[in-house]
Amino acid sequence: MPSSLIGLVALIFVAVPGYFYLVRYERRGLRERHGSVREIAELFAVGAFVAVAVGGSLFMLAEVVPGLATLEGIVSGYKYLQSHPWHLARSACLLFIFSAMTCAVLGDIRGRKRSDSNLSNHPGTVWTDLLQTPRGESDPIVEVLMDDGTRVHGRCHMVSLERDIAQRDVALHHPVAVQAPGQDLATASPADYVIIPGGLIRLIQITTLRDVDSA
Template sequence: MPTTVLGVVIFVGLLLPGYLYERRRERDIPQRTRSPLRETMSVLFVGVSADVVTGLILALAWSTLPVRAPDLAALLRTPREYLIAGPWLVVGWAAAGLAFACLSAYLVAARPWHRWLRRRTRFGKLLRHAEPQQSSWWLLLREHPDLPKYVGCYLDDGSYVAGRLHSFSRVSDETADRDLSLRHDPEHPLVYRPKGADQTYPLTNIGAVAISARRIVLLTVTYREAPPPVSTESAKFPAQATPTAQE
């Protein structure tokens, strides 16, 4: 571990891009249990890679553009004296380099070009189904991220509840400890059908509900801009819209 202020700054500069990469990447992949060593190595590798690429880009800019740049040779020979003589030049370039490295790592994790490829190119279907071995829970609820999802749940006691998807657990393990939440939608409110009933009832004055995965027997997901309201017939069998996926 670093024992000086400069060492701490360098240590943070090495790890911060990798940390941002991991945090952003977690939003698009199922949650997995990883060993501390593997997670540390991932953060360190991405951080160092982003810093090295940023350093090469800055060196190219210093050699080709008419800008005032630090003297790296003098900085490496006598870092203390050089920093005292011109601290703002070094600090400014270091801050700009760190910001660029963090932004680069974040964009690599976000992969905006991946979304464009999925929508606009012939490889979109291949990319959407590139990892079919993932959890079906994750694949169904993450499919078509730009479309609202209308979810219907048949519960183990024979009842039925449906509504607009609000959130769901990112745990990739197929366990019953996961849950999802449905929220009220102005056009399609939360509805509930008790066991043995033939008609669904809106859940008035309720903004959202949480449902445990251990209670779900059948899960339907509808990907549409405006799925039709759930009627009595759709309560018997949730064929309210297509395409419908089942788990």
């Protein structure tokens, strides 16, 4: 078997279970994103660790269960693989299945632990809990400071629930005012709604005023 093909198979056996781990982790709890490089490294690290652990368990199982590839046979080389192809196929299938299942379970466990911690880790919790309209209160008055120093004033209309903060846009509704950098006073805007991209937001100041009529 060409070495390039062996490398591709090994890559699949490590990457796919690692991907299952990340998917289950993110589904159960909000995982901090540290960049694609670190995410890929985590994927392969978890996948490789689980694959080695499951592979070792299968080699021990093969000593007592017939029909599975043994460590001694694998080490002996191509002749064993040629004479026992189904042993290798069964072991490879079990390795892939058990590695994927183990990684998925690990992702679930770690995600649950993170979501059960004292801090709330659900997607958008901090933003939505503060920006949504509480019962008995008016829409929060929001002042958004953007990266270029522009300040936008208005009442919160909605906030997106994207996991990536850079894509978590905020929408304000009338009355809207915009204060450009260097200006002392904000200028009223005729717009009914203003959408501010999450990637441009540096700071959000929120003021909630209880509705006197509903109190």
